[in-house]
Amino acid sequence: MAHDHHHDHHHDGHSHGHEELERPWQAVRTEAVESLLADLGIIDPARVDEIVRYYEEKVGPKTGARVVAKAWTDPEFKARLLANGLEACAELGIGGPETEYLHVVENTPEVHNVIVCTLCSCYPWTVLGLPPAWYKSSAYRSRMVREPRRLLAEMGLPLQDDVRIQVWDSVSEIRYLVLPERPAGTDGLTEEQLIEIVSRDSMIGVAKLPVQDQGSQS
């Protein structure tokens, strides 16, 4: 890589002159902000702990996988999910205050959906946890709009020319979730087993789920 990611950031002219400190200036700034807000009684550090733990440990792609597996096995749930993603997720006890609308888009052999946030990095946190780093990169956010077919192919998902690609931009209050196609070879799997095969990337729309060998889950 041509760039060194660990160069010093000359930010806002805030230089502390503490070259020996082993923490980046962002760590210092963040701690200062938190400490100030706690002193002012505005936030409770214990609550910050809880929020971080929740997003690191409790919510993740497994949450979205539960939604997908349920939709694959329960057509009525799927209909409700496509009609109102947030309400359907709430049935499974999934949700959170950050999402205002959740629009679930279904992949078919003819239509492939993929999600992006062109302006920042909006992501369906409540169902997928925190976004992968590449999702936030300038490259992904610009190229998925400009040349989705090419980028998807580069990411390991070449699509036939007759497959229509729909790129959903999460800039407004709407968050999107891709409902991937249920792969062949999964007829005999239980909902619990299906959950295991649904990947995060398939729910972003940058991957398809591979055909499963019956009786194997590799």
Place this chain on the structure above:
Amino acid sequence: MSGTSQAVFEGAVDLGSLEFREPWAARLFGVTLAMSERGLFTMKDFQHSLIAAVGDFEKASCIRDEEEYYTRWLEALSVLLKSRGIMKDEMLSATEERVVERLLGLQHERHHHHEHSPGRPDVIAPLVVA
């Protein structure tokens, strides 16, 4: 073909797990959500601020990793806190000085088991498969 973008993309890291790579980013994320819970701003307000910070940065550069991304997040939160009159520059600077003092003290104490690595762990996986 945008050779630059391509190189940039290869530089993007994949989290693999959902843990924050930078501990400060986790706190920052938590502080932001905690503030919105308390009604000091909505996540939509924050999003507007983040969009502005990202947009400014991308006029001259690209976001390539977690650090660059969450740095924009930190800028966005700082701007929002200032514009809402919640936090003033002088207060922040003074607090930062105290934080630095404290961290240097801790660092000194920990000197014997000096495990901290400033670099990223070697779990970075190239996303793009040719």
